[in-house]
Amino acid sequence: MLDIFKKGAFLVGNNELISEENIAELEARNNGPLDKEQAKKGTITYGILKEHNQSDSMQSLKIKFDSMTSHDLTYIGIIQTAKASGMTKFPIPYVLTNCHNSLCAVGGTINEDDHVFGLSAAKKYGGIFVPPHVAVIHQFMREMLAGCGKMIIGSDSHTRYGALGTMAIGEGGGELVKQIIGDTYDIEYPEVIAIYLDGKPQPGIGPQDIALAIIGQVFKSGYVKNKVMEFVGPGIANLSTDFRNGIDVMTTETACLTSIWQTDEDTKEFLNIHGRVEDYKELQPEAVAYYDGAVYVDLSKIESMIALPFHPSNVYSIKELNSNLNDILHKVEVDAKKLINNPNIDFKLTDKIHNNQLKVQQGIIAGCAGGNFNNVYEASEIISKATAIDKDYSLSVYPSSVPVYMELAKKGVVSNLMAAGAIVKTAFCGPCFGAGDTPANNGLSIRHTTRNFINRDGSKPGNGQMTSVALMDARSIAATTINNGILTPATDVVDEYPVYDYHFDDSAYRNRVYQGFDEGKDEEELVYGPNIKDWPEMSSLGEHVLLKVCSKILDEVTTTDELIPSGETASYRSNPLGLAEFTLSRRDPEYVGKAKAVAVLEKSRVEGNSVPSEISHVYDKITEVYPAAGKDLTSIEIGSVIYCTKPGDGSAREQAASCQRVIGGLANICKEYATKRYRSNVINWGMIPFQTKEEPDFEVDDYIFIPGMKAAIAEGKQEITGYILGDTVREIHLYWEALTDNEKEIVLSGSLINYNRNKFVNA
Incomplete structure (x- = not known):
């Protein structure tokens, strides 16, 4: 089904994939060495x-994008940050969609206030505003802006339009701010992995099946992490562009940087149908192209797949699962106990086995992955074989x-679905992040959406509620229905x-979307609701830093949903301090109180007060290891620090980092960052992106003193020695991956x- 190349590979004539291990054979055919x-x-x-590169080096890239997009969980913070940085207009098309807080169901006027603010910003700065329920963010971009050879950046991790020949990247809001004020997206040239598609899918196989098969093979090994997935091969011609879109959007769950597909006449027809045939151009690899790795995918052997709780990489074929229900589901239950960390919850999946069959309670087909026309149409074709939906299932x-x-x-698809008992709703991303269709306690939901992390369905394990989601293709959801x-x-x-x-x-x-690009009106006023707050003041980096460990999480991976929960907390996205109250609330409820107590100590320092008595013993230890510091508070x-083994898997939303920062966070320490975008968020919010190769020899409430931190960053160093000030004083060796010149200045x-303020003042 899938074959992962251990080394790089050459693609010859866009149809033959040859491992680098067999380069001698290729060079013999080429009558000479290959460059x-x-x-x-x-x-x-x-x-x-x-x-799109603005630098004179193809190794150190400085990228400017063709357009940008955000939704109503992120655009207010971005606009507020850009405004504080001196923004006067949106220099490229900027699409503001409203597909996350669409329901306006929690928090009174908060959500609609945000939408009104967004429209006023589009009028003032020249943006494109898509009202609630009109389109989910990525479908609008596919239909209206993505095109061959373009680059788009979005403040949502699933910003992927590779099937339309667009290299799209999901990032934290800070990276969009840089584009708005004329800066660039700075990265080292990424490795490129060929995803070679061959054959033709079986009837009943959908894009989610193919995507899950790939994710299951590459995520845990990190094979494509922070790399570009380039889809090539003859199998592409056997997939419609709408089908390709469904595979492409799920590439986020591999932890890749972005994706791109070769284009063909079907791509051209898709753009033609959407009135944008001029955005088509053929994109193909050269006669000989080298890739840093390759994944061979035989589409004909892909089966109907399922990703069990609590990650899109926890993948099995449905037939395999059905043949081993007790063993596989029991393993998920055992693994879940480690994640839930709540002895009052007895999470069960095996109780849903009846007569050796798995009975689920809910099905959802939604969002940028599941709500595409081809998915809903083909699901409806299957559902039309039933007269009604079981009363115990929705x-x-x-x-x-x-x-x-x-x-x-x-x-007639909508009426057919409704007649069978399905509920057809409006364009909304809620089922993907916990703001809609939360199952009943102990329920199991099957969903053609993008993620199934713990509590991302909207449940609250901390309150004793527990549900779970398994990811499947719309066609298998329909078959289950x-x-x-x-x-x-x-x-x-x-x-x-099916033919359609x-x-x-x-x-x-035309009748609902505000098209204001390049038509900004300076005289327009931003409309602020009472919940929309500016960012609080943040201090520059001190000469030395004293970190108090406020949370220590040893899970294999810590998702952004654990760092800052999705769901009803989304109503506070435009209130930095209000939202920060929920930081780590579902994973470590004591964190916020501990971090805020540290912030009080920092405030006292800034005000020039003497050393607070509760930490005088800490300063005594500092003078032992670094006499030059004395007791000079200035x-x-x-600041506070959290330790996670591997933080940042999942969403691009910057609040996972900004919420730590606004209540005094000064650093993260980890073995590795799950994604580039989370590390970028840590940096853009002025926190130090520490890593360590050592096991964490410190506990919550310990202090870590790091002398010479400011000088180390300024001088371009990448490692430093600190001191754990516990019962005994112990060294800790920390490092950080290379920072660009801009990133150094941001952290400093x-x-x-x-x-940005400093730059404009000094301009």
């Missing part, structure tokens, strides 16, 4: 990055945009590919906001 470095330039990736379907909804309605909620692979019920056409009607966009910045300034 590997030249062949690296033969990828689609190289051409797009070169065109199905909700969320088309990804109003144009998709309109076409489904014209073809017609089998009374008994887990069923679509390949058991589908024996042919698609017509795009943009009338809803030179030692005090204390935040991207401070850095």
Whole structure:
């Protein structure tokens, strides 16, 4: 089904993949040695990055994007940060969608106040505003802005439009701010991995099946982490562009940097249907292209797949699961106990086995992955075989945009689904992050969405509530639906590919979307609701730092949802201090109180007060290991720190870092960062991105003193020795991956906001 290359690979003629291990054979056919470095330039990736690079080096890239996008969990913070940095207009098309806080169900006027603010910002600075329920963020970008050879940055991790020839990157808001104020996205040239697709999927196999098969093979090994996935090979021609979009958006769950696909006549037809045929151009690798790695995928052997709780990489074929229900589900239960960390919750999946079959309680087809036209249409074809949905099972379907909804309605799909008992709702991302369709306690939901992390369905394990989500393709969800909620692979019920056409009607966009790019109006005023607050002041980095350990998490991976929960907390996204109250609330409820107590100590230091009595013993130890510091409070910045083994898997939202910072966070310590985007967020919020190769020889409430921190950053060092000030004084050896010149200045300034303010003052 899948074969992962141990070394790099050459793609010859865009149809033959040859391992670097067999280079002698290729060179013999080539009548001479191959220039590997030249062949690296033969990828689609190289051409797009070169065109968007502003530096004179293709090794150290400085990228400017063609457009940007954000949703209503992120755009207010971005606009506030850019405004504080001196923004006067949006220099490139900036799409503000409203697909996360669409329901306005929690927090009174908070959510709609945010939407009003967004529209006022679009009018003032020249943006594009998509009202609630009109489209989910990524479907709108596919339909209206993505095009061949372009680059798009979005403040959502699933910013992926590679199937349309667009290299799109999901990042924290700070990286979008840089684009707004004229700076660049600075990265080292990434490795490129070929995803070679061959063959044709079986009837009943959908994009989620293929995506999960790939994720299950590459995530845990980090094979594509922070790399570009370049989709090539003859199998692409057997997939429609809408189908490709469904695979592409899930590449985020591999931890890759971005993705890109070769384009063809089907890509051209997709863009033509959407009135943008001029955005098409053929993208193909050169005659010989070199890749740093490769994954061979035989599409014909992909089965109906399922990702069990609590990660998209926990992948099995549905047939394998059904053959080993007790063993596999019991393993998930055992693993879950370590994650839940609550003795009052007895998490169960095996109790859903009846007559050797797995009975689920809920199905969801939604969002940027599941709500595409082809997924809903083909699911409906399967569901039409049933007269009604089992009363103990519910199905909700969320088309990804109003144009998709309109076409489904014209073809009778909506009425067919509703007649069978499904509920068809509006474009909304809620089921993917816990703001809609939360199952009943102990329920199991199967979803064609993007993530199934713990409590991302909206449940609250800390309050004794526990549910779980398994990810599946819409077709297998439909097959399960017609089998009374008994887990069923679509390949058991589908024996042919449905045939359909698609017509795009943009009338809803023309009538509802505010198209203001390049038409900003200085006289427009931003409209602030009472919950929208500016960022608090943040200090620049001290000469030395004193860190108090306020949380220590030893889980294999810590997701952004654990760092700052999604769901109802989303209502506070525009209030930095209000949202910060929820930091780590579902994982370490004591963290916020501890961090705020440290912030009080730092405030006292800034005000020039004497050493507080409760930490005088800490300063006694500091003078032992670093006499030069004495008791000079002005030179030692005090802040909190969290330790996680591998933090930042999941969402791009910057609040996972900013919430730590605004209540006194000064650093993270980890073995490795799960994603580049989380590390970028840590840096952009002025925190030090420490790593350590040692096991964490400190506990919560210990202090760590690091002398000469400011000088180390300024001088470009990448490692430093600190001191754990516990019962005994012990050394700790910390390092950080290379920082760009801008990143150094951001950390030294204390935040991207401070850095930008300083730059404008000195300009």
